[in-house]
Amino acid sequence: xxxxxxxxxxxxxxLEGLLLGFVYAMVALGYTMVYGVLGLINFAHSxxxxxxxxxxxxVFRFWGNPAAPVIANPFLLLLVALLFAAVGSGxxxxxxxxxxxxxxxxxxxxxxLVPMITAIGVSFLLQDLTRIYAALRHNEFNxxxxxxxxxxxxxxxxxxxxxxxxxxxxxxxxxxxxxxLTYLVNRTKLGKAIRAVSQDMQTAALMGINPDxxxxxxxxxxxxxxxxxxxxxxxxxxxxxxxxxxxxxxxxFTSAVLGGIGNIPGxxxxxxxxxxxxxxxxxxxxxxxxxNFGTEYxxxxxxxxxxxxxxxxxxxxxxxxxxxxx
Amino acid sequence: xxxxxxxxxxxxxxxxxxxxxLRPASDLVNLALLASVALVSxxxxxxxxxxxxxxxxxxxxxxxxxxxxxxxxAFYGLLGVLxxxxxxxxxxxxxxxxxxxxxxxxxxxxxxxxxxxxxxxGIQIGIFAALALGLNVVVGQAGLLDLGFAAFFxxxxxxxxxxxxxxxxxxxxxxxxxxxxxxxLYLFMALAIITAAITGVLIGLPALRLRGDYLAIVTxxxxxxxxxxxxxxxxxxxxxxxxxxxxxxNRPEVGFLTQFLQAIGAEQVYGKPIDSYITYAFFxxxxxxxxxxxxxxxxxxxxxxxxxxxxxxxxxDEIAAKAMGIPLLPTKLLAFATGAxxxxxxxAIFAAKQTFVSPxxxxxxxxxxxxxxxxxxxxxxxxxxxxxxxxxxxLNIGLLKDFSDLLNTWRQTGVTILGxxxxxxxxxxxxxxxxxxxxxxxxxxxxxxRPEGLIPEQxxxxxxxxxxxEAKEGGSK
Numbered sequence: 001x002x003x004x005x006x007x008x009x010x011x012x013x014x015l016e017g018l019l020l021g022f023v024y025a026m027v028a029l030g031y032t033m034v035y036g037v038l039g040l041i042n043f044a045h046s047x048x049x050x051x052x053x054x055x056x057x058x059v060f061r062f063w064g065n066p067a068a069p070v071i072a073n074p075f076l077l078l079l080v081a082l083l084f085a086a087v088g089s090g091x092x093x094x095x096x097x098x099x100x101x102x103x104x105x106x107x108x109x110x111x112x113l114v115p116m117i118t119a120i121g122v123s124f125l126l127q128d129l130t131r132i133y134a135a136l137r138h139n140e141f142n143x144x145x146x147x148x149x150x151x152x153x154x155x156x157x158x159x160x161x162x163x164x165x166x167x168x169x170x171x172x173x174x175x176x177x178x179x180x181l182t183y184l185v186n187r188t189k190l191g192k193a194i195r196a197v198s199q200d201m202q203t204a205a206l207m208g209i210n211p212d213x214x215x216x217x218x219x220x221x222x223x224x225x226x227x228x229x230x231x232x233x234x235x236x237x238x239x240x241x242x243x244x245x246x247x248x249x250x251x252x253f254t255s256a257v258l259g260g261i262g263n264i265p266g267x268x269x270x271x272x273x274x275x276x277x278x279x280x281x282x283x284x285x286x287x288x289x290x291x292n293f294g295t296e297y298x299x300x301x302x303x304x305x306x307x308x309x310x311x312x313x314x315x316x317x318x319x320x321x322x323x324x325x326x
Numbered sequence: 327x328x329x330x331x332x333x334x335x336x337x338x339x340x341x342x343x344x345x346x347x348l349r350p351a352s353d354l355v356n357l358a359l360l361a362s363v364a365l366v367s368x369x370x371x372x373x374x375x376x377x378x379x380x381x382x383x384x385x386x387x388x389x390x391x392x393x394x395x396x397x398x399x400a401f402y403g404l405l406g407v408l409x410x411x412x413x414x415x416x417x418x419x420x421x422x423x424x425x426x427x428x429x430x431x432x433x434x435x436x437x438x439x440x441x442x443x444x445x446x447x448g449i450q451i452g453i454f455a456a457l458a459l460g461l462n463v464v465v466g467q468a469g470l471l472d473l474g475f476a477a478f479f480x481x482x483x484x485x486x487x488x489x490x491x492x493x494x495x496x497x498x499x500x501x502x503x504x505x506x507x508x509x510x511l512y513l514f515m516a517l518a519i520i521t522a523a524i525t526g527v528l529i530g531l532p533a534l535r536l537r538g539d540y541l542a543i544v545t546x547x548x549x550x551x552x553x554x555x556x557x558x559x560x561x562x563x564x565x566x567x568x569x570x571x572x573x574x575x576n577r578p579e580v581g582f583l584t585q586f587l588q589a590i591g592a593e594q595v596y597g598k599p600i601d602s603y604i605t606y607a608f609f610x611x612x613x614x615x616x617x618x619x620x621x622x623x624x625x626x627x628x629x630x631x632x633x634x635x636x637x638x639x640x641x642x643d644e645i646a647a648k649a650m651g652i653p654l655l656p657t658k659l660l661a662f663a664t665g666a667x668x669x670x671x672x673x674a675i676f677a678a679k680q681t682f683v684s685p686x687x688x689x690x691x692x693x694x695x696x697x698x699x700x701x702x703x704x705x706x707x708x709x710x711x712x713x714x715x716x717x718x719x720x721l722n723i724g725l726l727k728d729f730s731d732l733l734n735t736w737r738q739t740g741v742t743i744l745g746x747x748x749x750x751x752x753x754x755x756x757x758x759x760x761x762x763x764x765x766x767x768x769x770x771x772x773x774x775x776r777p778e779g780l781i782p783e784q785x786x787x788x789x790x791x792x793x794x795x796e797a798k799e800g801g802s803k
Contacts, residue, residue, distance in 0.1 A: 041539045103774050112538045113471050114773050117701060120473075120694060121769025128763035132755065139752035246690070250550075253543060296558050303547030310540055311532050 006287060011159040013283045014276065019167050019236060021275020022174035026229035027252035028259070028267035029181060030093070030222030036198035036262040037211075037218050038105075039112075043119040044096050046249020047126035048223045052089035052230025053240045054130060056081040060146045074148040078169065081231050089227025093219040096122050102212070131242040145238040170232045177228060178268055181221070185264055194218055198262065247299065251278070254306045260316025269317065278302055359387060359399075363406040376414060377421040383407050384425060388433040395441035398728070402720060404433055409713055413781060430615060435608060439587075440596055445607035449679060451719045452614035453672045456621050458699035458711035460668030463625070465697065466706035466783070467634060468661035469641025470534070471542040474549015475696050478666035480556060480688035481525045482518035482673020484566060486511060487683035490576040496564045508576035508678070515617075515674045522670020523663040525552075530662035534655060537644070549693055556685040571684025575677050580609045610679045617675065618712075621668050625708050628664065637661050638706070638785065691762065698765040701772050704779020706786060713781055718768065722761055730758040 027049050034042040059081040063070040071077045100122045104115050134140055153165040185191035196204040197214045205211050233248060234240050255274040259266025282298040309316070363383055384407045390400040411417060411425045438444040457479060464472045488494050491505040506514075533544045560568030580602075587593070587600050587608075628634050636657045639647040648654055677683045695718070703714025736743070737751050772779065778786040 041543065100770055100774070111777070113465070113469070113705075114777055116471065116539055116542060117697070117769055118773040120697070121766045121773065124694065124762040124766030125770065126766075128760045128766065132760065132763075135752050135755040139755075250543075250546070254547075257540075257543075296554060300551050300554050303551055306547055307532055307544055310536055310544060 006284070008160065009283065011157075011161045013279050015157075015161055015163060015167075017276040017279035018272070019170050019275070020279060021272035022170060023229050023233050023236065023271075024248070024252045024255045024275050025268045025271025026174055026177060026225045026232075027248060028255040028271045029178075029264065030226045031253050032256040032259070032261055032264060032267040033194070033218050033222045035256070036264075037194065037201070037215050038101070038115075040101065040115050041119065041253065042096075042222075043116070043249075044100075044122040044126060045093070045222065045226055046245035046252070047123050047130070048089045048093045048096070048245075049226040049230045049233070049249060049252075050240070050242065050245030051092055051126065051130060052085040052227025053234040053244070054134075054143065054230075054242075055085045055088040055227065056231030056234055057143055057145055057240060059084050064146055064148075066146075074150045075169075077148075078151070078231075078235075082173065082228050085227035085231045086224040087227075089230065090220045090224035092126075093223025093226070094216055096126075097216060097219040127242050127245075134242060141241055143240045145234045145240070147238065151235070166235045170236065173228065173232060177225060181225065182264070184221070190214075190217060251302050254302055257306060257316055258309060260318040263316065263318045266316055266318035274302060274305070277305060359383065359390075359403050363403050363410065377417055377425070380407055380411050380414075380417075380421075380425060384429055384433065388429075388436060391433065391437035391444075395437045395444070398724060401437070401444055401447070402724070404429055405716060405720065409716065413709055413713070434611070438608065438611065439592060439600060439604060442604045442607040445604075445611040447719070447724065448611050449607070449614050450723060451716045452611075452618045453676055454696070454699060454715040454719050455712045456614075456618050456672040457669045457696045458703065458715040459621055459625050459708065460665040461696050462665075462700050462703075462706065462708065462711040463628070463637070463668070464661050464665040465700055466704075466711070467629065467641065468637035468658060470658060470661065471538070471545075472662070472665070473542050473546035473690070473693055473697070474529070474552070475545075475665070475669065476688040476690075476692035477529070477549040477552035478522045478526060478669040479673045479676070479692070480552055480685070481522045481666075482670035483677040483683045483687070484556065484572075484673075485518040485521045485670070486514040486674040487572045487575050487677040488565065489514065490678065491572050491574060493564075493567055493572045496567075505576055508578040511576070511578045511674065511678050515671050518670040518674035519667040520670075522666040522673065525670075526662040526664075526666030527659055530659045534658045534662065546690065546693075550690065553685050553688050556688065566685075569685060571682055571686070573682040575681045575683060577606060577678050577681060578609070580605050583609050583612075606679075610675065613675060614672075617671060621671075622708065622712070625668075629708065633657065633660060641706075694769075695761070695765055698768050702768050702780060704782045704786065706783035707779060707781050710779050710781040710783070714779070717780075718765075721764060726761070726764065727758045730756055733757065 027045070030045045030048065031042060034040060034045065060077060063080065064074070064077045069077075071080060100118050101115060104118060131141070134143060151164070151166045151169070154162050155165070155168070156162055183191075185194060193204070193209045193214050194217070196207065196209055197211050197218075201211050204214075230245075251274055252271065255270035256267045257270070258273060259268070259270030261267075278298050278301065281301040282295045285297055285301075286295060384404065387400045387404045387407065390397055391404065394400070408426060408429050411422050411429075434444055434448055438448070457475070460478070461472065461475050464470050464475070489506050490508065490511060492503060494505055495501040495503050529545065529548050533541055533548060536544055556566045557569050559566040560570075566572070583605055584600075584602075587605065593599055636647070636652045639650065639652055640654065640657060644654065676687075699714040699718055700711055701714070702718060703710025703712070733751065733755070737753075778790050782790065
């Protein structure tokens, strides 16, 4: 490949990175909001995301059967899938908080390892419960999204770039959700309460805010965003397994750290940056190294970015440096 | 109530021993024996009787195993006696050592020489116990959550896997085509300790500057990096042979063991030749026992040393530890390197035992499994790590697999249970594959109900009691 060819595929690569980046950004918000209020890496969030993808898949499967569709319009079908996934994942996140994290919080253990190990346990449990569901319901491990011509319709853009209808939808939905969340956090009473709890839970409680309720709502919002992202991810990659939340979850977490964990605009920007890093390294690494280091190394790239970032700027791009109180 | 437990246990044990002598193959008898092991362990038996009862149980179970080597329940019972004789308080040390040695070196081989599954289970437990002990140093004693621990196991496995197989000749010119002879394994066990410890330091140097949750996520990432490297280093230079893995990995010569078995007349006793498969299983069983013994000793000595105390100090309060003059980074690095070394040596043995190394064995799943052993047993507790590994391994490769087999038989025979015809059960539903469910449940339930683990570390036990006391006082105010 000549330099000209490499430049020619750049716009398409950037566009694909953008789609991926929006999905990461939405999942990253779930991590960052929970971290903001609880100081906990909610490992189970990647499974909430995966469950959203599965719910969306089931909606497509039951109501969108091309032979006898209940909902014939694929756009309407997608909307219904997004709604169901948002509600389902949101409540799943609330359940996880209620039954796994709240008992620990009530006990008041100071050991930070305890909630994190619980989170890993919840994540594993949800993976295999989904697996059992998929086995009993459909006798399968790999679950395939239905494809619709209307969603796969291709648009030509300048610079020899093409985008599918579903790509346009992914960008539209993500941007809407991100704007909605920013409004919710900055302009509403609930948002104010969430910010108050994440700054200082005890003082917030003294001001008449019930931290338990706010924490629960935070999980609901984060879970709903994760669910929506799950459906979009399913549309993009079409194949979902009970374990397909793990890697995107890790990368979304990386995005959250990249932007400064606990920082909401940071998570969005972090997701977009990581999406670009991943597609760019995936596309260009094989060319730059004569095929010696293939696309497989894009995950290594993401993790190394995380390590380097944590070493040199642990507070992230937008984070503030907080010194620890003794 | 307590007054009745002792005579009840005694009668129960006597009855099950008689039952075992009369009807050796019955499952009911086995369950009764298992129950009496539990009763001896849990019931308040006078100390003078404990050793005797345990010895009688061990002997009966051994007899049962000799008569019917496929008897898994008897094997689990024996495992129970073994664990009981290490963990029960107030047993004379001589009894502990004698009974433990007898079970490990006489009972298990007697049955294992006709049923190598028992050796297999013993080897697995030993390997996982060493990994759990390694992680126990890092998570349990030093309080550093490492989610990429399988990476060190991988380093150990690949250290021997590459040089003990035709693989090394792929990228080193003039290297022997079949790899180094199997007897070099002993040298490479030592080398694996070094390479794993160095990797521990290399991963630790950047990662250990971070704390708590950040450390967890970075070790997870770096663990994945090691696996991805193993998966992809088949080009530009074919070092790891990529996802296909490396095979065949050479094993040491076991001529001496064959001769030994002939000398004691094993073939006449069993009435059939002891083939090389079983001899190798026996060999690796002994090797793993030896190594795990050394690892446990080193662990106990380390826990009571200056370093062990420094680790605990860092776990309890990092800033206070620093104020007391403990150099943080070097001490943490030492914990990382020590833990890595334990898993490195087992990695080399694992490679030789399997005669096959592939990246599949070193996933995030493996790291979390090891964590589950430590959590179940009790963070920081040496006995706990071993018991945790044994319990989960038995659950995972013993019980879950049995359950799968049972479901399969039901499926084939089409039994109807609660109005559901088992023949309609989807073949994807295979409990042996749901290990994440088991590990996930273990982690959650332990954290919520018994965060100090099954066999808590002394220090933790005291803390938990104090916390409960405080909660009680606080509640009464």
